[in-house]
Each structure stands twice: as structure tokens, then as C-alpha cells.
Amino acid sequence: MNKLYEKYIKKESLPTLFCPGCGNGIIQIAAMEAMEKLNCKDDVACVSGIGCSSWIPCYYKLDVIHTMHGRAIAFAEGLKLSRPDKKIMVFTGDGDCMAIGGNHLLHAAQRNIDLTVVMVNNYIYGMTGGQKSPTTPVGAKTKTSPYGCIDEPMNACKLVMSLGASYVARWTTAHPIQLAKAIAEGLDHKGFSFIEVLSQCPVQAGKNVWGEKEPAKIMEKYKESTYLYKIGSDDPTGAVAEKNAEGKIPIGLFKHEQNAKEYLERVEEKLAQSGIAR
Amino acid sequence: MANITIDKACCKGCNICLSVCPKNIFVKSRQRNNYGTAMPAVENPDQCITCRMCERLCPDGAIDVEK
Numbered sequence: 001m002n003k004l005y006e007k008y009i010k011k012e013s014l015p016t017l018f019c020p021g022c023g024n025g026i027i028q029i030a031a032m033e034a035m036e037k038l039n040c041k042d043d044v045a046c047v048s049g050i051g052c053s054s055w056i057p058c059y060y061k062l063d064v065i066h067t068m069h070g071r072a073i074a075f076a077e078g079l080k081l082s083r084p085d086k087k088i089m090v091f092t093g094d095g096d097c098m099a100i101g102g103n104h105l106l107h108a109a110q111r112n113i114d115l116t117v118v119m120v121n122n123y124i125y126g127m128t129g130g131q132k133s134p135t136t137p138v139g140a141k142t143k144t145s146p147y148g149c150i151d152e153p154m155n156a157c158k159l160v161m162s163l164g165a166s167y168v169a170r171w172t173t174a175h176p177i178q179l180a181k182a183i184a185e186g187l188d189h190k191g192f193s194f195i196e197v198l199s200q201c202p203v204q205a206g207k208n209v210w211g212e213k214e215p216a217k218i219m220e221k222y223k224e225s226t227y228l229y230k231i232g233s234d235d236p237t238g239a240v241a242e243k244n245a246e247g248k249i250p251i252g253l254f255k256h257e258q259n260a261k262e263y264l265e266r267v268e269e270k271l272a273q274s275g276i277a278r
Numbered sequence: 279m280a281n282i283t284i285d286k287a288c289c290k291g292c293n294i295c296l297s298v299c300p301k302n303i304f305v306k307s308r309q310r311n312n313y314g315t316a317m318p319a320v321e322n323p324d325q326c327i328t329c330r331m332c333e334r335l336c337p338d339g340a341i342d343v344e345k
Contacts, residue, residue: 001285001288001339001340001342002333002336002339002340002341002342003342004339005339009339014287014288015287015288015290015312015313015338016338018337018338019290020290020291020292020313020315020337021290021292021293021294021337022337023337024337025336025337025338025339026334026335026337028337028339029333029334029336029337029339030334033334173335176331176334176335177334180334202292214293215292215293215294215337216292216293216294216296216297216298217297219294219297219335220297
């Protein structure tokens with residue numbers, strides 16, 4: 001058993017409910033590694049919504065709220081306002097975060113409130129049986145798009161960057177070291193940190209999107225279909241595009257703005273200006 | 279020489295470890311895990327370079343590498 005499980009996982013609830021080869025377990029271990037790196041286990045609280053990815057924090061020996069579908073970020077904002085001393089980590093999926101909870105994502109990013117959102121993007125609604133999600137690629141035949149998906153997929157990183165999130169990164173489950181580093185940086189960063197993780201769902205997305213059920217081969221595809229984006233590189237199609245000219249998806253750190261004002265700082269400033277004592 | 283153990287109770291037989299190991303230490307075997315699928319076996323553990331990629335990429339945390 002992994003050494004970190006002793007410290008972070010409720011072992012009586014093992015094995016996890018994830019299917020064999022699911023990327024959620026890799027993200028679970030990466031987040032544990034990030035907490036271990038910062039040594040901040042006692043300061044972290046987790047919030048999650050509904051979906052396979054929202055089961056990730058439920059196995060942690062931490063304070064966890066498993067909330068309604070799509071409302072994870074709304075609950076997390078409330079928790080942050082009442083306990084500003086805690087580092088709040090939100091685990092959410094692509095459907096949870098961008099379809100039903102899209103509005104909460106927009107406003108949390110715009111406020112630049114100090115949350116670390118880990119969005120697990122598996123390109124499909126996995127838990128409910130493989131319906132089309134906002135990130136499903138064009139042409140994918142799913143249960144709810146039997147003739148092939150016709151909508152352009154949403155680009156979550158571009159969306160939150162345009163609204164003013166101050167830490168934005170995208171990694172895949174095939175890059176676990178970089179992912180753990182990004183989550184650690186996100187936890188350490190003061191402001192809205194958004195980390196999109198491209199993950200494999202060998203059961204639903206494997207059948208409908210990739211046409212490939214071997215998790216290792218889907219991870220290999222992720223390695224082949226991505227390229228490393230560097231801030232300041234003059235690639236015009238970089239972070240803002242869903243794909244570059246060769247059809248590759250940019251991964252890496254897209255934005256890290258350390259001087260952006262955080263929401264709670266602005267609240268305190270306004271209260272001090274108005275002469276309201278806390 | 280590294281001591282590699284695979285937890286029978288955690289492993290679900292997804293075979294990710296077989297493809298990520300740069301030295302191909304994991305091989306297919308007929309042994310079953312508690313989940314009911316075939317779990318990998320460890321072959322030639324003395325070739326292990328302790329990169330710990332299998333530890334990080336095992337979704338169920340079944341692999342432990344000790345130096």
C-alpha cells in the first residue's frame with residue numbers, strides 16, 4: 001500500500017468505488033503528495049459536488065463536505081468566508097463545474113476568492129452512464145448524441161483566465177509529478193487557483209470518446225496529443241486555444257499572478273475604510 | 279535492491295503499472311486480487327531504478343517501493 005495512505009486515507013473505507021484504471025485515484029495521490037509537500041494537512045478542508053470525481057476527497061482523513069450537484073464552489077465560498085484561516089480545496093468534475101455549476105465558477109473566478117479548484121475533466125458524464133458533457137469533443141458518439149456531438153467543447157482554462165482567476169494550470173493524469181506541484185502551488189497561492197486535470201474514464205469515455213478501453217493506452221494518447229505551453233512563449237495559439245495548429249492541446253502553467261487582490265483582502269479593506277470594527 | 283510489494287486488497291487489475299515502468303518490472307500473472315481480476319507480478323526487482331512512477335500512477339495506491 002502507498003506510504004501516504006497511512007496518513008491521509010480512511011483505510012476502513014477502502015477499496016475506493018472508482019472503476020479499475022480510473023484517473024481519480026492518481027489525482028487523489030497527487031493531492032496527498034501536495035499536502036505532504038506543504039505539510040498543511042491540518043489546515044486543509046475539502047468540498048466536492050456530485051460525480052465520480054467528487055468522491056476523491058471523501059476518502060481523506062480531513063474535513064469534507066459532499067454537497068449538491070454543481071454547488072461545490074458556492075459551498076466552498078461560504079466556508080472560506082467563515083473560516084479564512086483554512087485552505088479550501090474543491091474537487092469537481094467537468095459536468096459538475098461547467099454545466100450545472102457554471103454560474104458559481106464564473107463568479108468565484110471573478111471575485112478571485114482564495115480557493116483551489118481541481119477540475120477533473122474526463123470529457124463525459126461518467127457516473128450517470130455516458131451522456132454528453134460541455135467538454136465532449138466534436139464528433140463523439142455518446143448516449144445523448146448518437147449521431148456525433150455537434151457542439152464545440154468549452155475551454156475552462158480560457159474561461160476562468162478571462163474572468164480574472166490568478167492561478168490557472170492544466171495537466172493530465174500522465175503527468176503526476178507536475179500535477180502534484182501545481183496543486184501545491186495552488187494551495188500556497190492567495191487567490192482563485194484553477195487546475196484542470198485531463199483524466200481517463202476507461203469505462204464511459206473509453207467506449208464513447210476514445211474508442212479505447214485500456215487506461216494505459218488512453219494515458220499514452222494524452223501524452224501524444226498534448227504539448228507543453230510556457231508563459232511568455234510567442235505561440236499565438238497557446239493557452240487561449242483549445243488546440244494548436246497540429247491539433248495538440250496545450251498543458252502547463254498558463255497564468256500565475258501573485259499581486260492580484262484577493263476577495264477577503266478587499267472586504268477587510270472596505271470595512272476598514274468604512275470604519276467598521278471587526 | 280528495491281523491495282516492491284503489491285497490495286492484494288487494493289489492486290484492481292488495471293495494468294497501468296505494466297506500461298509505465300521503464301524497466302518492465304511488472305508482468306502479467308494468473309494470481310487474482312480481492313477485486314477478482316488478474317493482478318501483476320514483480321519480476322527482476324533488482325533492476326528497479328526507484329523512479330516511483332508506479333507508486334504515483336497506481337490509481338488505487340496498491341504499489342509500495344522501498345529502497
